Amino acid sequence: MRVRNIVAAILVALVLISCGGAQKADVIKVGWFGALTGDQAVWGNNEFNTVKMLFEEINAAGGVTVAGKVYTLEAVGYDNKGDAQEAVNVVRRLTSQDKVIAILGPNASGNAIPIAPILESAKVPDIATVATNPKVTVLDGKVKPYNFRVCFIDPYQGAVAAGYAYEVLGSRKAAVLYDVSDDYSQGLRQFFVENFKKLGGEIVADESFKSGDVDFRPQLSKIKSQNPDIIFMPYFFKEVALSANQARELGMTQVMMGGDGWPSEQLISMGGAAVEGCYFVNHLDYDDPDVADYKARYLKKYGIETELNGYLVHDAVLMLVDALKRADKPDGESVAKALESTNIKGITGKIAISPETHNPEGKDAAIIKIIGGKYKFQQKYAAK
């Protein structure tokens, strides 16, 4: 009986906690969601930490002025385990219970797509961070009124990678290894293959693995026997490091190339010599002083290095603050309208939102090469 009482008390307390907290008049609530647990937790925690840090800094500097009145920003963040169904729950909660005026995140396209109808009925805009699937903002030729993003999209990234591999590195025979159960990896693979073939190159091997796999030697051995000039690896850094190490163990010396799943301090510590001399497409140039400044602030506050997501959510916050300053009043509809005419400079480059696609158009991709365990900026590269 006592146990039951304790359980009941805990449940009541939880309900109270989750419903409590009356909204103060001079606070603007901003939602964030992403994976704080599950296999995407590394990126989710990094995003939420960045949002909290930036909001603290903005508030310490006096807050944001919207239509002549000063507000402070409050972040309301929830975990969705990287799960689409939980994404829907969380967005319903953020819009109807927490009454946020805008939402930052998520990183995964599969979580950003199903929330669109809820955003539309609640009139709350969302800025996705690294959701690169075109369908996040545009479906069947129509732009979704409340979905925005801060990153470039897969077709662009795939074209950049294929173009750079063919034109600059002079590769003619490419092999692809990708994660068949991951939406990001499948998308990037498709656009790389299409563009590489269009340029006149040949795909000599097209192999895949499944999320959670740790051994890629069977696929790599097969790729090795086809003797490609370059291996394209459109997936995240943990698998990149593992597969690169295994490829080198098998005696493969090819240059490897990847997309924006690569950049992380951990790629270097995990991949070491195996990823030396490899290339990837990135959203930003690490030599940029603004980038370095954010990176240092994050390290100082949290004691760990930021991941790529941090830079993008950083710019999503800049986009939001800029839109708030230009909005007629602090509500979702006005912010969404202001977001459509965004034209700012973020740490990941120029962000000019197109009203037709809600994507930052013309954002240059940076080509990074790993030299001596450091990310060396090679050039800005725009796909033709």
Add this chain to the structure above:
Amino acid sequence: MAQFLQQMVNGLSIGSVYALMAVGYSLVYSIMNFSNFAHGGVIMFGAYFGFFAMTQLKLPFPAAFAVAFVGTAVLAVVIERIAYKPLRERNAPFLYFIISAMGASIFLENIIIATIGPTFRTYPDVFGRTSISLGSVAIGRLDLIMFVISAVCLAGLVLFIEKTKIGRAIQASAYNMKAAALMGVNTDRVVMIVFALGGMLAGIAGVFFGMKYTVYPQIGNITTKSFVAAVFGGLGSLPGAVLGSVLLGIIETLVAGYLSSQFRDLIAFVILIGVLVFRPTGIMGKTTEDKA
């Protein structure tokens, strides 16, 4: 031909990773008759124990290795005491054990995420990342060392079960727990020892796994493959677990290498079902009928 030999080496290496996990799991199954889904979580803890022993306590590799498998042995016994013993005492059906094990597995994974975070951690380099070339076939140095140490551990386990008094008590309990209890075997102690042994194997697997594939909270998930391998070989049979693992490793590798890496797991699944249709208790499983 060179590719085929290389693929066989790959398959053996992957299979031996599965085997190391499958044996501990099958050992527990042989006594308890349920799939211990917390085994993956214990393996993951083993990887972290070894990692922190080397990086924080600055222990040399053999000492860190010992820390890891003693730690996981204790952890496995603690889990048994908390999550399974009450069920055992009540003669609960195997479903309840499985669910309890799943609860433990969810707990283990998430306590790591909540306390020390979800980041990936890389083991200090002990054996080097190099490989030995035999003609055009490359064999990883770590793979070889892992193979030898696993073989020694498994041989030790077999000797322990065959030659010692406790080992015979384990065999008797695996055959029939109630009869063993009537013959004066302290079955509670047997269960504890079996979990400790299973935990040790998990610790060993965890350290090697961590060295080979880095350390992160979800590494326990790969044990799903070793469950399949153990079923393949026949649940509760230690030689079956090893055989099933090696076969699964080789089948997966050959399917990915020669048929289709996209449909690898689908084809492996069809082969698994095919084997089970003809041998419903796996290749070397106990073919016991219902004890009516």
Add this chain to the structure above:
Amino acid sequence: MSSYLEGIIMLSGINLIAVLGLSLLTGFAGLFSFGHAGFMAIGAYSAAICTTIFKLPFFVGIAAAAAAAAGASWLIGRATLRLKGDYFCIATLGFGEAIRLILDNFQGLGGARGWPGIPPHTTLVNILILDVIGVVLLANLVRSRHGRNMIAVREEELAAQVAGINTFKYKMLALVVSAAYAGVAGALLGHYMTFIQPKMFSMVKSTELTIIVIFGGLGSISGSVLGAVVLTFLPELLRAVDKWRLVVYGLAVIGIMIGRPRGLMGGFELTPKSVRAHFARLREAKAARADQAAEEKGGL
């Protein structure tokens, strides 16, 4: 009602249908499936094909979902139902993963990137109607001769066989019916989310459903109803504890198994009759205690 609350109620209703089916399989026929999310996926994709590509009405999609999932389960049952215990578990686990892999590779339906733009046909009303139909059908099934035979198979398979029950047939019946329920749940989920992705139907989803059935109580329909509602709301209530949420969830699962192993309502049904009987028992017990107390007093 806030859209958040409405969303959670709808999800509980959808989960309930899948759980009812699984409750028949696990609670009444004693089979343990790790692949039920696979049947949900088949249902979700079949229904979406009907409504999105062929523009058919929603109820046709739901019927197609039930039929497709039932058909798939019949095929898989032919191959695996003779397996026992963990062997069957692993076979269903493999099945669920295989379905997911096929969908991941099938670019025509979006592949791993998923399929957006499914019409939002799922409403609170049609969920509740299907919930009621689901409960009534299942209650009638388990109270029929077929249902009693299934329980016999669960309790003592060998004895049931000796008594002349075709155990294979009843296991198959339970599997096909439960898969049809899962298919309907998948159809509703797809048209609730307006987006489906193979990732949504992973092994984790299957285990969640099984945990709900066990939590509610094996062999109890009202337990499954209660379990589906409580366990859909619980993670939402636990949002306050942030990343500790799943730690608490894991502990709660173990706690229920060791503390209340029969689940909330194991073997017990909440019907008007059972409620009256319960109160009658309580009154009797109270009266008995009063008698005893009086006796003790008298004894002094």
